[in-house]
Amino acid sequence: MWRLIMLCVIQIATCVDQGCRNPSxxxxxxxxxxxxRIGGVLPIHVDKIYPEINFKEEPRPAQCIQFRFENYQGIQAIRFAVEEINRNPSILPNITLGFEIYDSCTVLQRAIAGAMQVLSGHGQPLPNFKCRQEEPLAAIIGHSMSTYSMLLAHILGLYRYPQLLHYMKNVRLQMNSGREVFFDINGDPPAGYDIINWQYDQDGRIRQVKVGSYDTGVDHGNIFTVNTNSLQWGTGDREVPLSACSQSCPPGFRKASIPGKPICCFQCILCPPxxxxxxxxxxxxxxxxxxTWPNLQRNICTSKSREFLxxxxxxxxxxxxxxxxxxxxPVAIYILFIHYKDTPIVRANNYSLSCLLLISLSMCFLCSLIFIGKPEPLKCFLRQVTFGIVFALCVSCIxxxxxxVVLAFKATMPGSSLKKWTKPLVSYCIVICCVIIQTFLCILWVLLSAPFPENNINTKIGTIVIECNEGxxxxxxxxxxxxxxxxxxSFIVAFFARRLPDSFNEAKFITFSMLAFLSVWVSYIPATLSARGMYTVAMEVFAILSSSWALVICMFVPKCFIILFRPHMNSKEHLMGKERSVSTNVKHL
Incomplete structure (x- = not known):
């Protein structure tokens, strides 16, 4: 009985012992x-191959592949740093620093095993058990990958190993070369990079040449430096190669892509007006x-020129x-008429209306001055109104x-009752009525939509035309x-009165004057529509002067010629010599 009990205890103890052992x-x-000691678990190999599992034998561990030389350099850097510290008695006097670093091979199982090996020492990596009695563990350097680092942090946190990152933010060291090493608030050191240029040597082999650097830890000077004289481009030259596809677009042009070609190929299009x-x-x-308006090169805006008559x-x-x-x-003719006001040719052509017509003609010439000069509110307000009223006075006198003239000859016929309409008051009433109508039209125009000055930028490209908007x-x-x-x-009435006696008869002169007057203003319509800028105003001024001269020449030059150079025709006898033709001509009216 006792033998059976002892056999069971031995078997159970054996099973418990085997089950608690951690296979390593x-x-x-x-x-x-x-x-x-400084421990570390780093990935010297960055990939692995898992062997096939046949369930007939114990699974073999993963095989590490892809040796990473840069990570191996990190391990050597740790070894070098430890040796430098040990050689410097001022850092850790009478203390030798050691290290123990394992390759995780980017396998979680190996990372855990490495951490446990560092914690427990050589032999079986048992949790909560330390084989070494000496060489206490000062710190453990974590993995470069966050997944592995988090796993190691959870394990090491159980043993109260502090995270050095919080302390590294306050570290500022000076190396033997004089360069300072420090860390920012995120625990990152200053970035420093060498700019390497691959160049061909004389044998055709590629060599790496340092041509510059990028260093954020530099206290003074440029963070980014490049020695352009040391650069060698793909063409083998030191000069920067130019794009064979498109040249740069100078100011005044814009870049536009070319359909069907790469994005680096473009065409230069001149900026529009x-x-x-x-x-x-x-x-x-x-x-x-x-x-403003672009200059010829279209790279700057210049002030537009101002234009007005x-x-x-x-x-x-x-x-x-x-x-x-x-x-x-007209003033000279007016003086001439005053001097010869008692002569038959002046008296026979309605002396008072002739004087009023001469005064209005002089005003017609002068009203053209309102159209010249820089347009201002008062000038724009007055120029068309003055022109309309003065010319209405002139034409109404004619x-x-x-x-x-027609009424006078009609009144001479036997039994005519038109004699009362030949009084001077009738002619004045005609003039006043015609002028009042024009004045009413101008007042209505001003009240509803008065003219005003404006800057016209649409008439001429690159020019501001200062003009009067007619409203x-x-x-x-x-x-x-x-x-x-x-x-x-006036033209129609004068045309029908053309067969009256020729002596001192103004009908034919009025016909020619009105024909010339109408021709000028009919021609003005297409001319002003085709003119631009100040030439629009110049066309109206020219029409005013031309039509006024047409009236002066046709109405008064023949009379002045007779008064000055044919005085024998300016007599009552000459007028009476033509009386026989009066009755014949009147019958045709």
Whole structure:
């Protein structure tokens, strides 16, 4: 009975002992003895191969592959740092620093085994058990991959090993070379990189040449430096190669992609009118402000030129001089008529209306001056109104003279009752009525939509035309159309009165004057529609001067010629010599 009990106890103890043992496999690594140890688990190999499991034997461990030389350099850096510390008695006096580093092979099982091996010492890696009585573990360097580092942190946290990252943020060391090593708030050291240029040597082999550096730990100077003289480009030259596809677009142009070609290939398109680009290889053009315009190169915006019919301009000065000098001719004729007011030719052509017509003609010449000069609110307000009323006075005087000529000859017929309509008051009433209608139209125009000055940027490219906006184009053409109506009525009446006696008869002169007047203003319509800028105003001034001269020449030059050079025709006998033809001509009216 006792033998049976002892056999069971031995068997159970054997099973318990075998079950509590942690199977271990040899780990590759590097170590050095010391009074204090630094442990580490790093991936020297970065990949593994798992052998096939046939369930007939114990599974073999994963085979490590892809030796990573950079990681091996990290282990050597730890060894070098430990040796440097041990050689310097001022750092850890009377203490030798050792290390124990294992390859995790990027396998979780190996990482855990390495950590347990560092904690428990050589032999069986048992948790909560340390084989070594000496060489205490000072710190463990974690894995480079976050998954493995988190696993090691959980294991090491049970044994109260501190995380050095929190302390590393406050470390600032100076190396033997004088360079300082420190860490930012994230625990990262200053970045430092060498810029390497692959160059061919004389044998055609590739060698790595340092041509610059990037170092954020530099206290003074440039963080980024490149020695361009040491660079060798793919062409084998020291000069920067130019793109064989497209050249850079200078200012004034923009880049546009070429369909079907790579993105580095583009064409340079000139900026459209009104837009500029002030940078090389600009992707877009930008509009200039409203009062500026691009220069010829279209890389800067320059102020637009201002244009208006000025007195300093040769055209404006010529028109102004013509208007002033022309206004003196009606005044001279007026003085001549006053001097010869008692002669038959002056008395026979309605002396009072002739004087009023001469005064209005002088005002017609002078009103052209309002159109010259920089447009201002008052000038824009007055110029068309003055022109319309003064010309209405002029044309209405001619209309009254024409009507009075017809009435005078009609009144001489036997039994005619028109004699009461030949009084001077009738002619004055005709003039006043015609002028009042034009004045009413102008007042209505001003009240509804008065003219005003404006800066026109649409008429001429690159130029601001300062002009008077008529406010209502319809009102302007109605005013001008009314003048045309008066002139047309005068022309028709004078045309039918052309067969009256030739002596001192103004009908044929009025016919020619109205024909010339209408021709000028009919020609003005297409001319002003095709003109641009200040030439639009110049066309109207020219029409005013031309139509006024047409009236002066056709109406008064023949009379002045008779008064000055044919005085024998300015007599009552000459007038009476033509009386026989009066009755014949009147019958045809």
């Amino acid at each position: 496999k040899p780990l590759s690594g590097m170590s050095a003895p010391g009074d204090l 009104g837009e500029i680009s002030n940078q090389t290889d600009s992707l877009d053009c930008f509009k200039c402000p409203w009062d 000025s007195y300093e301009d040769p055209l404006g000065a010529t028109l102004a001089a013509t208007g002033i000098s022309s206004s003196l001719f 209309l009254a003279k024409t009507i009075m 209502s184009p319809v009102a302007f053409w109605v005013m001008l159309g009314y003048l045309g109506l008066l002139a047309t009525i």
